[in-house]
Amino acid sequence: MSLFEEFEQHIMKIESNIDSWISKLGLSYNHFAVLYSLMYSEEKNDLCTQKKICDEWYIPKQTVFNICKEYREKGWIEFAESAQDKREKILRLTDIGREYAKPIYQMSSQLSDKIFAKFGKRKTAQLFALLTELDELCKTEIDKIERKNENPI
Template sequence: MNDFDILGKKIGNLDEVMDLSIAQLGVNYNHFAVLYTLMSEKNHQCTQKFICDEWLIPKQTVFNICKDYKEKGWIEFFESPTDKREKIMQLTDAGKVQAEPIWQASNEFSQAVFKAFGKKKTEQLFALLDEFCQIGREQIAQNDNKK
């Protein structure tokens, strides 16, 4: 097993922890992504494309979730002031009632985990991940230059 295989397993373990924490909230990953993002963004609004790009979820999946939430009265759509082709969606008051407990519980979980892990180790983890990604990008560039 090479180091990338081991890294993949570690990332898989992290994904499993995140999935378990989301399942405790009573939603699946895709629904969590939509509600959490809308709750987190300024004025509780964003585009479907933003969610797709941030969470790597297919457009059709996000579209179907948002369609369902619109029918439930949790979100509303309006035209973007900068691009008439783009639709902005925003949580309604009813949507905030649904999204706020999920957002709050997720943040509490995150704070508890990182507090237990420790500030110094958290800073080291993030710095090492940044460095690792930079080295990977440099290696890719070197490989491109060899072609």
């Protein structure tokens, strides 16, 4: 097994645990991501768009569009025009949507806080620093391979 495969297995185990927890809330990962993003944006007094959700959660545009359409039909969200780009819609929770999303958001935040508190500040900082370094190494090495392949010998 390569180190990338071993790394991926660790990530997949963590994701599986999180997916299992999300499904116990009665949601799919994608539905959770949309609700979480809407509530997070509201808590941070930030704007939320479908594009922002797609980019942050790596979810296809059509999937986010369909979930937003479903939530709009349920009366959970409303759309407003963006002042900067008339084609882009700002998403907002309605009162009903907020009642549904807020406990999910709070439970998720509490879970994250508990996990990382138990993991410890030092190890959390190390983990994120190492992941950032690994990401940069991946980008650098992939760029080298791509440049080499552009100029075949």
